[in-house]
Amino acid sequence: xxxxxxxxxxxxxxxxxxxxxxYLLFVLLLILKSNLSLxxxxxxxxxxxxxxxxxxxLYPDLPLNRPFYIINKNYVVYQKDINVRNILKVDLETxxxxxxxxxxxxxxxxxxxxxxxxxxxxxxxxxxxxAEIRSPDNNRRRQMLWKTNQKLFMDATEIKExxxxxxxxxxxxxxxxxxxxxxxxxxxxxxxxGSDVASVSNSFDEIIYxxxxxxIExxxxxxxxxxxxxxxxxxxxxxxxxxxxxxQMVVQGMDVTTIHGLSRYYAMDKNFVYFRDQKTPILPKNxxxxxxxxxxxxxxxxxxxxxxxxxxLLQPEFDAKTFGVISNSEYTFxxxxxxELQWTEKxxxxxxxxxxxxxxxxxxxxxxxxxxxxxxxxxxxxxxxVLEKQLYKNLTPEQIDLAKKNKLDIKMINNKIxxxxxxxxxxxxxxxxxxxxxxxxxxDAQTFEPVGEYYRDKNTAYTRNISGLVPVSGxxxxxxxxxxxxxxxxxxxxxxxxxxxxNTDVEFLAYYMGxxxxxxxxxxxxxxxxxxxxSEGYWLVLISDEVRINFLGNKxxxxxxxxxxxxxxxxxxxxxxxxxxxxxxxEVDVKPEFPGGLKKQIKFINKNFKPIEDExxxxxxxxxxxxxxxxxxxxxxxxxxxxxGYGSDQEALRVxxxxxxxxxxxxxxxxxxxxxYFVITRDQ
Numbered sequence: 213x214x215x216x217x218x219x220x221x222x223x224x225x226x227x228x229x230x231x232x233x234x235y236l237l238f239v240l241l242l243i244l245k246s247n248l249s250l251x252x253x254x255x256x257x258x259x260x261x262x263x264x265x266x267x268x269x270l271y272p273d274l275p276l277n278r279p280f281y282i283i284n285k286n287y288v289v290y291q292k293d294i295n296v297r298n299i300l301k302v303d304l305e306t307x308x309x310x311x312x313x314x315x316x317x318x319x320x321x322x323x324x325x326x327x328x329x330x331x332x333x334x335x336x337x338x339x340x341x342x343a344e345i346r347s348p349d350n351n352r353r354r355q356m357l358w359k360t361n362q363k364l365f366m367d368a369t370e371i372k373e374x375x376x377x378x379x380x381x382x383x384x385x386x387x388x389x390x391x392x393x394x395x396x397x398x399x400x401x402x403x404x405x406g407s408d409v410a411s412v413s414n415s416f417d418e419i420i421y422x423x424x425x426x427x428i429e430x431x432x433x434x435x436x437x438x439x440x441x442x443x444x445x446x447x448x449x450x451x452x453x454x455x456x457x458x459x460q461m462v463v464q465g466m467d468v469t470t471i472h473g474l475s476r477y478y479a480m481d482k483n484f485v486y487f488r489d490q491k492t493p494i495l496p497k498n499x500x501x502x503x504x505x506x507x508x509x510x511x512x513x514x515x516x517x518x519x520x521x522x523x524x525l526l527q528p529e530f531d532a533k534t535f536g537v538i539s540n541s542e543y544t545f546x547x548x549x550x551x552e553l554q555w556t557e558k559x560x561x562x563x564x565x566x567x568x569x570x571x572x573x574x575x576x577x578x579x580x581x582x583x584x585x586x587x588x589x590x591x592x593x594x595x596x597x598v599l600e601k602q603l604y605k606n607l608t609p610e611q612i613d614l615a616k617k618n619k620l621d622i623k624m625i626n627n628k629i630x631x632x633x634x635x636x637x638x639x640x641x642x643x644x645x646x647x648x649x650x651x652x653x654x655x656d657a658q659t660f661e662p663v664g665e666y667y668r669d670k671n672t673a674y675t676r677n678i679s680g681l682v683p684v685s686g687x688x689x690x691x692x693x694x695x696x697x698x699x700x701x702x703x704x705x706x707x708x709x710x711x712x713x714x715n716t717d718v719e720f721l722a723y724y725m726g727x728x729x730x731x732x733x734x735x736x737x738x739x740x741x742x743x744x745x746x747s748e749g750y751w752l753v754l755i756s757d758e759v760r761i762n763f764l765g766n767k768x769x770x771x772x773x774x775x776x777x778x779x780x781x782x783x784x785x786x787x788x789x790x791x792x793x794x795x796x797x798x799e800v801d802v803k804p805e806f807p808g809g810l811k812k813q814i815k816f817i818n819k820n821f822k823p824i825e826d827e828x829x830x831x832x833x834x835x836x837x838x839x840x841x842x843x844x845x846x847x848x849x850x851x852x853x854x855x856x857g858y859g860s861d862q863e864a865l866r867v868x869x870x871x872x873x874x875x876x877x878x879x880x881x882x883x884x885x886x887x888x889y890f891v892i893t894r895d896q
Contacts, residue, residue: 259686399430444473845873
């Protein structure tokens with residue numbers, strides 16, 4: 213009896229101990245999970261010291277991504293290439309690099325223009341980049357055509373050809389040899405006598421047309437001894453034939469005498485209306501009712517009875533008599549609503565989906581619009597955010613006016629509409645509060661502002677990560693500012709969450725591009741080198757997935773004067789190439805090429821790529837591909853990255869696999885493997 217009681221008491225003790233152990237284990241797991249969560253989504257980010265790396269050096273063959281201007285406190289540096297940097301004498305108060313200007317060769321101050329580091333004394337009023345042109349002596353070199361209101365320049369040389377400079381511009385979007393002013397059309401700056409400026413329209417690099425003629429290399433075009441006249445962007449004609457503008461092949465069945473253009477791609481003769489060179493179902497008795505919307509990526513036509521896309525893709529959903537296209541958009545409308553053309557994978561076709569406005573009046577151009585490049589589609593007093601799929605109703609006349617000016621930015625909070633200030637996608641200020649991903653943050657909205665890659669308010673600096681808006685500790689918030697390509701406060705300059713060097717008399721001396729990824733399989737992080745100086749001396753900085761620095765001493769470094777090399781490139785006794793490495797466009801001296809060049813490549817694709825059709829309609833689209841050009845020119849690892857369906861991916865694979873060997877890429881004179889990206893475009 214005693215033993216049994218003792219056993220029961222012991223069993224109870226064990227059971228309680230097990231329960232306690234399970235509880236402690238549960239608490240331990242909670243703590244561990246909490247710590248892991250903090251590690252993944254920290255409550256704050258701390259600024260770290262860089263890694264000191266005394267082995268860090270600049271390699272003499274580091275490439276320069278592109279030349280650019282470096283603005284320091286007391287002077288400007290123009291870094292021309294890896295070895296040459298010019299110290300410029302500029303007016304620092306007015307010196308600036310044009311905003312939203314992709315070409316880093318240009319800068320200006322009150323005295324003139326700087327091109328490729330050279331000063332050109334000229335009035336800067338009306339400064340504008342006109343075109344980038346292939347050099348006649350080197351197809352790879354590009355010359356820059358630019359102007360002010362008074363002068364026209366090719367690189368640093370003024371062009372004086374009797375041109376009206378103020379109205380001078382490129383004659384279209386794809387030509388680099390045709391230009392026009394208010395008086396003449398020019399081919400390579402020579403007047404084309406008899407050309408009509410008002411009707412001139414471009415198509416390809418060496419071909420342009422006006423209402424009278426087609427011009428090829430600046431001369432009136434001829435075909436079999438007969439003068440070529442324009443029809444539209446797709447068709448031309450002689451006295452005997454109609455020709456495809458692109459292929460210069462005769463199009464059968466069109467009436468030469470009556471054929472005339474209706475738009476970019478639509479034309480009409482006495483018998484048919486054509487889209488490009490394809491007949492539409494529109495009958496001659498309805499020609500008088502034809503209306504066309506042909507711009508950007510859209511091409512609609514109606515005869516007052518039916519609406520078609522392209523040549524014969526019927527759109528039965530629309531009321532043809534009230535059909536139209538919203539200005540500055542590709543959205544369509546009729547009396548019943550506004551529509552967006554959407555692809556449905558389930559039905560494997562495109563449908564016209566109606567926007568969810570509250571339709572109180574017949575839709576027209578008078579009560580619906582979309583501002584140019586605006587995310588809002590507006591109908592009456594409603595706005596639909598096409599990016600976030602959100603409808604806003606009962607907007608004020610002032611808000612509608614802002615929408616027309618592309619200045620409308622609104623959000624709905626607690627079923628109320630507020631005007632907002634957007635910092636980044638899903639990151640905005642509204643009603644004096646800062647929101648991120650739809651959640652209110654604790655940041656002070658009245659003092660909140662972006663500072664480089666960070667944000668700050670009156671008390672705190674912040675960064676963004678997957679957990680939201682995260683405070684950054686270790687920065688002096690009040691003095692935080694941008695300093696060239698870095699952040700700085702009164703104590704240090706920073707990159708991301710690393711402090712780099714003390715912010716005392718800092719000078720930005722040079723930049724060098726480091727490592728770049730060769731292809732999607734290359735996981736090595738990219739990197740960049742910076743040469744900096746402060747009161748302590750010279751520093752070499754490597755920015756990658758981490759930050760490394762090396763102190764180079766406080767003695768002057770060779771080449772930091774004007775127009776002298778930073779490093780003397782040693783003569784290589786033997787060139788060593790990594791045989792397995794896959795190079796990219798920034799790493800090679802010569803890119804790979806289809807045998808015979810681009811024209812032969814296009815001809816090969818046009819000859820071999822079979823048209824993709826759906827119910828007899830030839831489909832257009834693009835197939836994005838990637839492949840490796842091996843050292844012997846063979847193509848391997850051929851992949852389709854994106855396609856337009858209907859078997860276009862398999863057809864593209866078949867055509868590329870059929871290609872002959874390419875001319876391989878070269879680095880230092882030797883063939884190397886190269887990751888190539890390739891687009892097959894089918895527009896007919």
